[in-house]
Amino acid sequence: MSFVTSLYEKHLMQQISKYPIPEHVSLVISETDLLYADGFRKLKDYVTWCRQTGIKMTSIYIEVLDTEETLKSQIIEKLTSKLTEYLTKAPGTIGYQIFGENGELQSERKGKDFQIYISVGFGGRKEVTKAVRDILEKVKEGKIKASEISEKDIESRLTVKHEPDLFIRSGGKHLSDFLIWQSIYSEYYFTDVDWRSIRKLDIIRIIRDFQKRQRRFGK
Amino acid sequence: MSFVTSLYEKHLMQQISKYPIPEHVSLVISETDLLYADGFRKLKDYVTWCRQTGIKMTSIYIEVLDTEETLKSQIIEKLTSKLTEYLTKAPGTIGYQIFGENGELQSERKGKDFQIYISVGFGGRKEVTKAVRDILEKVKEGKIKASEISEKDIESRLTVKHEPDLFIRSGGKHLSDFLIWQSIYSEYYFTDVDWRSIRKLDIIRIIRDFQKRQRRFGK
Structure with a gap:
């Protein structure tokens, strides 16, 4: 990260700290976003950024391509077990719930300062x-x-009881089959940046935009 | 309309005619959008533009502000009867269905070349x-x-059986409680232009963007 980017990031972090931070952020990515080489590292980064900015909860939908049934189940199984493995290693104050294709709870842990819901194809x-x-x-x-x-x-x-304040859809402008009931009042953010290239700066900017909308709304 | 705008509009109409036109377009507006002086004329214009561009069906959600129950019902009743009156006068080839607050069908007519679904607060x-x-x-x-x-x-x-291809949300970037089940594959268009200022040109532009997304998707 260049010196200038780092300065800019600090500046924005200060700016967003002045206004309420969204509590619950939803994210839609695809299975390929996770399966490529650095997919899990990016997920870890994302969780770190959420916690650094003060977000309390994130729900993540992994869209799984509609493909041949057996293959699809295999992909979902693999993803679910890799996600469990990854989250077991996360700091103990992070709680999580992972739901499989039919909504069964695959694994969970209680946490006290951050909560992650992951839905693999559900x-x-x-x-x-x-x-x-x-x-x-x-x-x-x-x-x-x-x-x-x-x-x-x-x-x-x-399954997910909390309505998201903010919904991030990376790469793509169609809606998604995630939290259709819970998201009717959510602010929606489409970003052209695809998931693999997303940076902390992008998340901070989205939060800043969210705060601007909220403030305009209050007028 | 200026001469230049008119030329530009013609140019864009030619452009969009080369690619598939979305069949079913959804629109979310608010009760105040309709209740202001020119609200119904704008609705009439919108239907005309849809038909001119080749759209076959539109579903319209009139969001009604959550206010005191009796007042809310009165607003819904008034809007429903004015909408019925307005649609009765529309050309006979236009079919429509108007649904009230609890989803009861308030009035309908069969049509052969265009279909309108209007949901008042439902x-x-x-x-x-x-x-x-x-x-x-x-x-x-x-x-x-x-x-x-x-x-x-x-x-x-x-109530509405057809999934929208395109979802237009004017003035505002949060989602809405409309067709939550049917819209999961819809392309979403937020426009900063508020409903009262929307022109045919805006609708054509949205269709052009829609076609671009579809073509990129095909690659």
Whole structure:
């Protein structure tokens, strides 16, 4: 990192520290972003940057290409086990939950100063469908009345309970099948920078933009 | 419209006619966008522009400010009746469906060359919840087995059946509670231009950008 970049980064860090930092940041990347040589190091960097800027929670969706079923499952399995291995080594104050293709909790740890949710190919449509199956069970058991089903009943059964303040979509401007229910009030950031080239500076800039939007909104 | 703008518009119309036009375009505006003096004329213009460029279908979400319940219902009722009045006068080849706050169909007409869905304050969370209640009815009647509920069962009960190709969000960069299920593959366009100032040129530009993204995607 050049001297100038480093100075600029410090300057921006000071700027963003003056205003509220988004608490929960969501990120969508693809399986290839992780599978290339430095993918996991970039993920580690990203988590470090989040913590340095004061973000408390990140939810990460790893989009898995719709390919032949067996291959897809193998990729998801490999990613899930590598992610678990990687997160086990992370500082103990970092908590995490990793969800597999069908929303089963693959591994977790409680943490006290930062929380990571990782979803490997488990998108929002599947998440909502799972909640519906769950509601049906309760109705069958007579614990909920069908006529009283409300948005709250779906909401309370979703895997990720926290609505993101900020949603980062790197390389690509279409939406994604992640947190479709939780993200309706999120601020959206498309960045042309692809995931492999993303720097701390980019994250800080996104936070600064987020704060500007919030302040305009308050007027 | 100046002579230069008119020439530029013609030039762009020729350009976009060379590539596939998005079939279904979604639009999110707010109730104040409609309630100001020229709101309905702008809506009429927008529909005309859609038809001129070759778009086949538009779904429009009128976000209604979360205010005191009685006032909110009054606003929704007024908007719904004005929209019905307005659409009744539209050319007969234009079909439409207007949905009220709780997803009830307020009025509709079949059309053969263009289709409009308007949702007044009926967002995606409500839409999904309504689908769930519907599924529960079928389960109670023994027509569906609870264990077999799939994404398709939710999908087939949504109010709007068509996934948008392109999603236009004018003035504002947060997502919205509209078509949360249907829009996961949509291309998203935030425009800084607010709804009242939007011109045909803006719509053509958005289509041109959409086509560029599609072509890059194909490579």
